[in-house]
Amino acid sequence: MTERRAVVIGAGISGLTAAYEYLRLRPGSSVTVYEASDRVGGLLKSSTLGGAVESADVGAEASLYLRPETRGLAEDLGLEAVYPSREHSSQLFVGGRMQAMPKGTLMGVPGDPRALKGILSSEQIARAEDEQLTPAGSGDVSIGDFVAARLGEAVVDTVLDPLIGGVYSGRCRDLSMQATVPALLDAYRTGASVLETVRTTLAARTAAAGANVPGTQEKAAPPVFMTLRGGISVLVSALADEVRSCGGQIVTSARAVSAQRGDDGWRVLFADGGQALADDVIIAVPAYAAAEILRAAAPQAAQLLADVPYASCAVITAVIDLAEPLSGSGFLIPPTENRFIKASTYASNKWPWLDAVLPDGRAVVRMSVGRYGDAPDAWAQLDDAELASRAWDDWLSITGRNDIAAHLEVQRWQDSLPQFTPGHFDRVADIDRATSETPGLALVGNVYEGVGLPACISRAQNEIHRIGEKG
Known part of the structure; x- marks a missing residue:
């Protein structure tokens, strides 16, 4: 196939998958991924948790197993899927008590x-x-x-x-x-x-x-979720390595502000005054950022994208010295309970690979805060130390335990999760119609078909094939 120049804006799972698929479809093409932040991965991110482990997730931690997209991509990259423990299940904290799911x-x-x-x-x-x-x-x-x-x-x-x-x-x-x-x-x-x-x-x-609901199925059933050793974020580092090995480039700390279509293709402008020329542009950023970039080239789609609401949240991860063994894989909390945290995952109980790398008597627990519509002073204005402290105190109060937190770490996810309000898929169809006749333009990310990894991967793969058929 004819060699082409492609610019991918955004280096999360969607952008990296798009770059990888583009290079597979058009070997030898010029593909450059530009990322506004100083790292790749988007909502997938790992940490050593203060040196407790080599790698663990502090963002998204799993993917649905029953859908083939994540499994297939991991297999292509030579990565082996691992699964949750079947010995532990999740609970609901209702009326001040834990209840079976x-x-x-x-x-x-x-x-x-x-x-x-x-x-x-x-x-x-x-x-x-x-x-x-x-x-x-x-x-x-x-x-x-x-x-x-x-x-x-x-x-x-x-x-x-x-x-x-x-x-x-x-x-x-x-x-x-x-x-x-x-x-x-x-x-x-x-x-x-x-x-x-x-x-x-x-x-x-x-x-x-x-x-x-995960945690309620029979033990003989296939797993609901999967991850990788070291966490699901290993997928993005492997993808980035593969993109580079296939000749693609990844540039971080480069924020695109506009993509303009001309007779000779696309011109992408950056906040630092730089620019890049391309035959194809793949936009893999949140809807509000995509709206800014597309305001000149596709104003109708830009307006629809700008109207999508987003929620912020935070994950607080604790490495704890256990007073006694933890039972279960965690719990969910209804908003009616009026607690500071909304959920907790006993990560080292849930994932055997993580338990295996921790010394006896230690565990990793994740807590999350943040719902769409939260008041500004609910948690977002707290500094990391106070946010971690309040989450940990709430966790101890809910569980009635007296474990010691050896390490507490906060990861904020600002305006990270699109809200799929009623009619969302109709709006996405309108966005796709508004951009379908624009040559060499693909829109990918978690706002279009679903927030999970399989939906993001599927959208990216399909969009690259769609513009490939037209290019």
């Missing part, structure tokens, strides 16, 4: 509300059993509003919000059903029973297909 649900939406015994009161369960059918609708709808109308407020506030909202650092009433639990769209659009739809869906998928 409910079985027989679709991301927390029950087929039989009695599965929520101990989590909801008998009155709340009775309300869920007495499903209130609503008129058939069209298009998309808030998953929280719809389930609340059908099964009651408590199902949403206590069960769905920590499970579904946690994926986006969001709140269920702000999130799209089509993006979060698309299996319920039929119930919304036809007026059918949610309870019956969940039962039918679970029966068709079975636990082996990963329909249930």
